Amino acid sequence: xxAATDPNRQGKASAEAPPSDxxxxxxxxxxVDSEVHPSVAAEQPVLEIDRFNLxxxxxxxxxxITMSIPHGKVTALVGPSGCGKSTLLxxxxxxxxxxxxxxxxxxxxxxxxxxxxxxxxVIDLRKRMGMVFQKPNPFPMSxxxxxxxxxxxxxxxxxxxxxxxxxxxxxxxxxxxxxxxRLQDSALGLSGGQQQRLCIARAIAAEPEVLLLDEPCSALDxxxxxxxxxxxxxxxxxxxxxxxxxxxxxxxxxSDYTAFMYLGRLIEYGGTTDIFTKPVLRETEAYxxxxxx
Amino acid sequence: MSSDRHRHRRLxxxxxxxxxxxxxxxxLTAGCLAVAIAMIGGLLALITARGAATFWPVPLELVTAxxxxxxxxxxxxxxxxxxxxxxxxxQSERLLLRTAxxxxxxxxxxxxxxxxxxxxxxxxxxxxxxxxxxxxxHGTPSRMLHGExxxxxxxxxVWAAFEREHPAARRRWRQAMRLDRVDRGRLQQKLRAARLxxxxxxxxxxxxxxxxxxxxxxxxxxxxxxxxxxRSLDARTAALRxxxxxxxxxxxxxxxxxxxxxxxxxxxxxxxxxxxxxxxxGVYGSRWGEFLADDPxxxxxxxxxxxxxxxxxxxxxxMALLVAPFGVLAALYLREYASSGPITxxxxxxxxxxxxxxxxxxxxxxxxxFCYGLGAGIDELFxxxxxxxxxxxxxGTGGLLWASLTLALLTLPVVIVATxxxxxxxxxxxxxxxxxxxxxxxxxxxxxxxxxxxxxxxTGLILAMARGAGEVAPLMLVGVKKLALDLPVDxxxxxxxxxxxxxxxxxxxxxxxFQSPNSQAAxxxxxxxxxxxxxxxxxxxxxxxxxxxxxxxxxxAQTF
Numbered sequence: 138x139x140a141a142t143d144p145n146r147q148g149k150a151s152a153e154a155p156p157s158d159x160x161x162x163x164x165x166x167x168x169v170d171s172e173v174h175p176s177v178a179a180e181q182p183v184l185e186i187d188r189f190n191l192x193x194x195x196x197x198x199x200x201x202i203t204m205s206i207p208h209g210k211v212t213a214l215v216g217p218s219g220c221g222k223s224t225l226l227x228x229x230x231x232x233x234x235x236x237x238x239x240x241x242x243x244x245x246x247x248x249x250x251x252x253x254x255x256x257x258x259v260i261d262l263r264k265r266m267g268m269v270f271q272k273p274n275p276f277p278m279s280x281x282x283x284x285x286x287x288x289x290x291x292x293x294x295x296x297x298x299x300x301x302x303x304x305x306x307x308x309x310x311x312x313x314x315x316x317x318x319r320l321q322d323s324a325l326g327l328s329g330g331q332q333q334r335l336c337i338a339r340a341i342a343a344e345p346e347v348l349l350l351d352e353p354c355s356a357l358d359x360x361x362x363x364x365x366x367x368x369x370x371x372x373x374x375x376x377x378x379x380x381x382x383x384x385x386x387x388x389x390x391x392s393d394y395t396a397f398m399y400l401g402r403l404i405e406y407g408g409t410t411d412i413f414t415k416p417v418l419r420e421t422e423a424y425x426x427x428x429x430x
Numbered sequence: 431m432s433s434d435r436h437r438h439r440r441l442x443x444x445x446x447x448x449x450x451x452x453x454x455x456x457x458l459t460a461g462c463l464a465v466a467i468a469m470i471g472g473l474l475a476l477i478t479a480r481g482a483a484t485f486w487p488v489p490l491e492l493v494t495a496x497x498x499x500x501x502x503x504x505x506x507x508x509x510x511x512x513x514x515x516x517x518x519x520x521q522s523e524r525l526l527l528r529t530a531x532x533x534x535x536x537x538x539x540x541x542x543x544x545x546x547x548x549x550x551x552x553x554x555x556x557x558x559x560x561x562x563x564x565x566x567x568h569g570t571p572s573r574m575l576h577g578e579x580x581x582x583x584x585x586x587x588v589w590a591a592f593e594r595e596h597p598a599a600r601r602r603w604r605q606a607m608r609l610d611r612v613d614r615g616r617l618q619q620k621l622r623a624a625r626l627x628x629x630x631x632x633x634x635x636x637x638x639x640x641x642x643x644x645x646x647x648x649x650x651x652x653x654x655x656x657x658x659x660x661r662s663l664d665a666r667t668a669a670l671r672x673x674x675x676x677x678x679x680x681x682x683x684x685x686x687x688x689x690x691x692x693x694x695x696x697x698x699x700x701x702x703x704x705x706x707x708x709x710x711x712g713v714y715g716s717r718w719g720e721f722l723a724d725d726p727x728x729x730x731x732x733x734x735x736x737x738x739x740x741x742x743x744x745x746x747x748x749m750a751l752l753v754a755p756f757g758v759l760a761a762l763y764l765r766e767y768a769s770s771g772p773i774t775x776x777x778x779x780x781x782x783x784x785x786x787x788x789x790x791x792x793x794x795x796x797x798x799x800f801c802y803g804l805g806a807g808i809d810e811l812f813x814x815x816x817x818x819x820x821x822x823x824x825x826g827t828g829g830l831l832w833a834s835l836t837l838a839l840l841t842l843p844v845v846i847v848a849t850x851x852x853x854x855x856x857x858x859x860x861x862x863x864x865x866x867x868x869x870x871x872x873x874x875x876x877x878x879x880x881x882x883x884x885x886x887x888x889t890g891l892i893l894a895m896a897r898g899a900g901e902v903a904p905l906m907l908v909g910v911k912k913l914a915l916d917l918p919v920d921x922x923x924x925x926x927x928x929x930x931x932x933x934x935x936x937x938x939x940x941x942x943x944f945q946s947p948n949s950q951a952a953x954x955x956x957x958x959x960x961x962x963x964x965x966x967x968x969x970x971x972x973x974x975x976x977x978x979x980x981x982x983x984x985x986x987a988q989t990f
Contacts, residue, residue, distance in 0.1 A: 343867070
């Protein structure tokens with residue numbers, strides 16, 4: 138890992154021939170190209186990531202990530218732990234700004250607007266996105282107030298508007314029927330699966346342009362996981378979803394596109410069916426079939 | 431760990447060691463807790479038992495000593511006598527008698543060896559008299575006089591007459607007292623205000639100016655009105671007092687003398703040897719009522735502690751109101767805004783160290799900075815006339831506000847540390863969730879972090895209140911007085927008089943216990959005051975704990 142951050146090794150990369158196995162090459166500090174299928178390029182992008190690098194202090198976590206996230210589709214990021222999936226996701230809504238000693242180069246564009254433009258208002262940017270985290274994190278307030286939180290902080294006080302948004306969002310998150318009689322109860326009294334769907338309702342309440350899901354099912358039991366996966370299926374088409382997952386089956390079941398990342402690099406990116414059945418690279422096949430990683 | 435053979439050789443014994451079971455540690459830890467609980471429980475039990483027993487009527491014994499002295503007394507204590515302190519060695523025990531015969535013997539209490547006690551009886555009509563002046567009196571009622579005329583004679587008749595006449599006499603006395611203190615006090619205030627207005631006008635527009643002469647005319651008007659009011663007050667109090675004049679009860683003491691007591695000078699009298707259980711309860715309740723609701727008498731060793739209760743409660747509440755916003759905001763900056771680095775760490779260490787500074791240092795600082803610095807400045811700006819007219823500082827001396835501020839300063843570290851703990855206990859996932867919704871920093875703090883941290887902040891506040899309410903040393907420098915009957919809160923504008931000096935229960939413990947001329951009689955009072963102070967602090971804490979439980983249910987727990 139140390140080798141990968143050492144710029145001196147770049148020289149070696151040109152002097153010696155990298156191993157043919159790309160994962161091995163990455164591990165030895167060589168830069169490799171991403172294998173992006175043509176099917177991705179054919180889609181209309183909602184989010185474009187352009188040669189994005191990120192360092193935590195002296196440690197580089199993302200290496201020249203270039204990818205575009207298709208509009209209205211579900212895109213899954215897979216890869217072994219520590220490969221930078223979550224970091225990439227948190228870079229999209231600039232949550233990494235809150236971490237000390239983070240440095241980036243490159244850019245991302247949300248529907249054409251530069252995310253890392255110094256003139257970009259971060260708060261405004263985050264209002265255009267929704268995010269759901271690994272552990273359900275409902276706020277310590279009522280179910281109703283949780284859902285309309287984004288509107289409240291935006292200054293919306295009209296009860297009619299809030300009621301409507303609350304119902305639409307909860308229906309959108311397939312939670313309405315379970316909580317419609319206790320909207321004023323504490324959100325902390327819901328079960329884990331319900332809490333996570335509440336967080337999804339909260340994330341879609343402001344009609345986000347991109348929905349970011351960071352391993353949304355990793356803290357849930359199988360039944361709750363099934364419900365959330367069904368929900369992601371339903372969100373397809375209405376929202377553009379970028380999802381991090383550890384679970385290969387989940388990626389293959391719920392996503393349209395899958396990106397395989399390794400040690401901060403994008404290795405292969407294409408349609409989910411292609412990635413899981415006929416990937417271009419042997420390395421991707423080894424990972425998605427469980428022989429590696 | 432290469433082979434089983436190897437492993438077996440390393441384990442020396444086949445049975446499990448005592449240390450592995452951990453039982454000694456359970457016993458050690460549980461023992462420490464038990465000792466702590468026993469000490470705290472014992473202290474509270476002592477305070478409660480002694481404090482609650484103070485006002486219970488004790489039978490009066492007529493003790494005749496071998497040398498012929500007679501005492502009508504309560505047995506206050508019974509203890510083994512030390513041979514070197516008694517004249518005749520070999521004594522087994524001695525008694526402490528509360529004789530209340532100060533006028534005759536110069537002592538309120540008397541030690542007597544058990545062997546010197548001759549005859550003991552409980553006379554039926556023995557009476558305890560609490561007097562307004564001169565302390566207690568033990569005796570038997572003999573005569574009741576109205577002027578020259580004898581109203582009643584003999585214990586039974588006098589007692590019946592006393593019970594008939596006493597309530598009305600006391601009522602008249604209280605009325606006259608109220609006229610003197612409240613109405614006359616109000617007149618004095620008005621006069622003083624008018625006088626100060628003249629001085630203020632002179633200071634503002636120079637001597638001999640039109641404003642000054644106008645103010646002087648007004649002062650004369652006020653003076654004239656006040657003279658009229660005073661005359662009518664004089665007439666009313668004189669009438670009330672005239673009615674009480676001449677009513678006298680005579681008591682025969684154990685030594686054989688007769689003591690005359692004016693009827694309205696008797697606060698309360700009871701005959702413990704005649705009282706049944708219910709009657710004793712009545713006296714007990716009445717004495718508690720006086721203790722809680724009345725002003726102190728006799729250098730604080732008798733009467734009530736009402737002003738001190740007020741002072742303690744109001745000061746503690748003002749302190750909490752002052753320290754809460756300061757501490758919480760400071761902790762918010764430290765935890766949420768300040769970037770972590772050596773300076774932040776140094777500030778944190780400094781705050782923790784502040785908690786260890788002796789409280790008297792805060793008192794000295796409060797006196798120097800708040801009273802003589804800030805207070806003198808306020809006087810210079812707004813109360814100059816008072817300074818010039820009778821060189822009397824208003825804010826430039828100790829007072830409720832300065833005492834509260836000093837204690838707020840003293841308890842600030844507690845609140846800051848507790849608030850920081852509470853803030854850092856709020857999961858980061860909640861903050862991130864809020865940011866991801868597009869909330870700004872302050873919105874996140876206000877809507878997510880603070881509500882969630884509120885129960886923890888309350889805990890800090892409870893600790894601060896408990897510490898502040900029991901503090902004495904700094905208060906002695908910044909405004910607590912032995913006697914201050916004017917409450918910091920009353921019906922005259924502006925209702926809260928933050929500049930007034932006040933009384934405090936904790937200081938009263940020191941004053942009554944160690945500065946009282948009649949310390950034996952004051953000792954039970956000390957226990958009672960302590961009991962009351964502990965009860966008040968417990969009540970304040972319980973209120974805060976109840977509030978915290980409500981907040982916790984609302985913001986942290988699983989359900990509302």
